[in-house]
Amino acid sequence: xxxxxxxxxxIRLGGRxxxxxxxxxxxxxxxxxxxxxxxxxxxxxxxxxxxxTPVASGAIRVLDRPATRGNAAVGYMPQNRGRAQGQRLTGYxxxxxxxxxxxxxxxxxxxxxxxxxxWALDHVDARALARRSIGxxxxxxxxxLLLSQxxxxxxxxxxxxxxxxxxxPAYQKGVVDIARRLRDELNxxxxxxxxxxxxxxxxxxxxLYLGGGAAVIGPVDEVxxxxxxxxxxxxxxxxxxxxxxxxxMAGDVDVEREAHRHEHGHGHGHGHAxxx
Amino acid sequence: MFDYDFMRTAFAAAGxxxxxxxxxxxxxxxxxxxxxxxxxxxxxxxxxxxxxxFGLSPLAGLVGFTLVAGIAMGLFGExxxxxxxxxxxxxxxALGLGLLFLHFYTSAATxxxxxxxxxxxxxxxxxxxxxxxxxxxxxxxLAFIGRPLVFASLQSELAEARGVPLRFVAAAFLAIVAVATxxxxxxxxxxxxxxxxxxxxAAAQNFSRGxxxxxxxxxxxxxxxxxxxxxxxxxxxxxxxxxxxxxxxLVYFASLxxxxxxx
Ligand SMILES: Nc1ncnc2c1ncn2[C@@H]1O[C@H](COP(=O)(O)OP(=O)(O)OP(=O)(O)O)[C@@H](O)[C@H]1O
Ligand SMILES: [Mg+2]
Numbered sequence: 001x002x003x004x005x006x007x008x009x010x011i012r013l014g015g016r017x018x019x020x021x022x023x024x025x026x027x028x029x030x031x032x033x034x035x036x037x038x039x040x041x042x043x044x045x046x047x048x049x050x051x052x053t054p055v056a057s058g059a060i061r062v063l064d065r066p067a068t069r070g071n072a073a074v075g076y077m078p079q080n081r082g083r084a085q086g087q088r089l090t091g092y093x094x095x096x097x098x099x100x101x102x103x104x105x106x107x108x109x110x111x112x113x114x115x116x117x118x119w120a121l122d123h124v125d126a127r128a129l130a131r132r133s134i135g136x137x138x139x140x141x142x143x144x145l146l147l148s149q150x151x152x153x154x155x156x157x158x159x160x161x162x163x164x165x166x167x168x169p170a171y172q173k174g175v176v177d178i179a180r181r182l183r184d185e186l187n188x189x190x191x192x193x194x195x196x197x198x199x200x201x202x203x204x205x206x207x208l209y210l211g212g213g214a215a216v217i218g219p220v221d222e223v224x225x226x227x228x229x230x231x232x233x234x235x236x237x238x239x240x241x242x243x244x245x246x247x248x249m250a251g252d253v254d255v256e257r258e259a260h261r262h263e264h265g266h267g268h269g270h271g272h273a274x275x276x
Numbered sequence: 277m278f279d280y281d282f283m284r285t286a287f288a289a290a291g292x293x294x295x296x297x298x299x300x301x302x303x304x305x306x307x308x309x310x311x312x313x314x315x316x317x318x319x320x321x322x323x324x325x326x327x328x329x330f331g332l333s334p335l336a337g338l339v340g341f342t343l344v345a346g347i348a349m350g351l352f353g354e355x356x357x358x359x360x361x362x363x364x365x366x367x368x369x370a371l372g373l374g375l376l377f378l379h380f381y382t383s384a385a386t387x388x389x390x391x392x393x394x395x396x397x398x399x400x401x402x403x404x405x406x407x408x409x410x411x412x413x414x415x416x417x418l419a420f421i422g423r424p425l426v427f428a429s430l431q432s433e434l435a436e437a438r439g440v441p442l443r444f445v446a447a448a449f450l451a452i453v454a455v456a457t458x459x460x461x462x463x464x465x466x467x468x469x470x471x472x473x474x475x476x477x478a479a480a481q482n483f484s485r486g487x488x489x490x491x492x493x494x495x496x497x498x499x500x501x502x503x504x505x506x507x508x509x510x511x512x513x514x515x516x517x518x519x520x521x522x523x524x525x526l527v528y529f530a531s532l533x534x535x536x537x538x539x
Contacts, residue, residue, distance in 0.1 A: 047437075050437045052437060069436075070437070076438075078431070078433035078434055080433050081431065082430055082431035082432055083306075083430055083431075084430040084431050088482070088535075089430075089485060089487060090486070094430055094431075097426045097430055097431075098427055098430075098431060098434060101423050101424055101428070101435055101438065101440065102427070102435070102440055103424070104424060105420055105423075106419055106420075107423050133485050136539075149434065
């Protein structure tokens, strides 16, 4: 069974093809790092897999079923984390609101649901954090807490959109380690988007690179090369490898670092609510 | 003071409106939509003056107009920046229309004052029954959408992915806010709806970290402020609305201090 399959998928937004006839397959239990410049379509790809963004042509299959909204087998951590982070509510209340938030009517937080929440919190070491006010947590702590929500409902596929944004290297490593542990312990397939390859390179099974509407998947050694990236970026790219670290250079500019620096300026990314 | 029939009715009416406003207001503050609440109350002014001009009851005009406006605002969607401009435009459009209605409706400035600043002592028992029924219906509706509402307020993109219909929830919620606004306007007037809808809710979120506890505290504070205001007005003969705003402001600023001290 494959966790996520794109068959010649074209996605058109605002009159532009964000993906054009992109195909790739993510197998069950695989940890995939998704890379690509700002605006390459990482978030759009995840939203399409969640059934939130329609495809112009082609087919998306999630766990051998068509992509539909509200699929409990898919866990998601959006890039835009919403209003939760400024609140004084406890982390537990925020996670609980996600656990029972999809149901209308008088829904009580029963024992089974509490156990489920504790299970999710334990998997990201956030049980103690959850007692604190979410607004008082550090960025890295908050990330872990919010990550627990993606585990609610025991998904088979996790879509994590930029979980490393604005984290220090030490915290980045912590989040990547958690993702790897989730893959190992729960055998969940993980699609993990990021701006930089280096924090991920030792943890991921394969890499999915987006650029110019195309998607290329494969082992890091085969994808992160001058010729492949030059094609995706549509510019002359050189990959410099120093031991375990990769530097993706266009001329004498480090492309990934540039992207990362810009992202800091943007704060928490753009909204994706489907208005007008 | 409970010897007087009108005082008993006023206490009941203020209590009903305050509990509704405190409860609904908590979610309004949680969503960061206090501006929408403020705008709705002013839209209500136009509805009320329009209704009087056409010989209908002001309360009917107030509720009808705010309801339509609330649902329309909810359908604008989640993007805050665009939404606030659209709400602002609706607000000025409605106030302009209200001005026109006032221009034709020259009969009594006192009626307008009652609309703007409230007249809780003028609530009669049939109006009280209407307030009670509307509040009950609103609270039932709020309980029904409560869980998705909190989820969508805190993490809209995640909620959308989990299958929460964001637009429906937003529109239904603002419809409830519209009713709460209309009720509050009966007590403190359209200009001062903020004092019962937002003041206690914002204070509750400063005092309490919990969700359920916060809602209860917000409703309790609103009730205490409304009844406190009525009591003080009875003994001083100053306007009720003044006392309610004074208490609301006092509690809110005290909550800011408490929050500072706690952290
Ligand atoms: N609703 C929309 N309507 C029109 N264009 C859109 C919409 N959503 C996204 N886009 C465009 O699609 C492109 C891909 O956006 P997306 O958010 O998927 O990029 P990304 O790879 O996640 O970027 P980042 O690294 O900045 O998060 C961008 O050019 C963006 O402007
Ligand atoms: Mg993105």
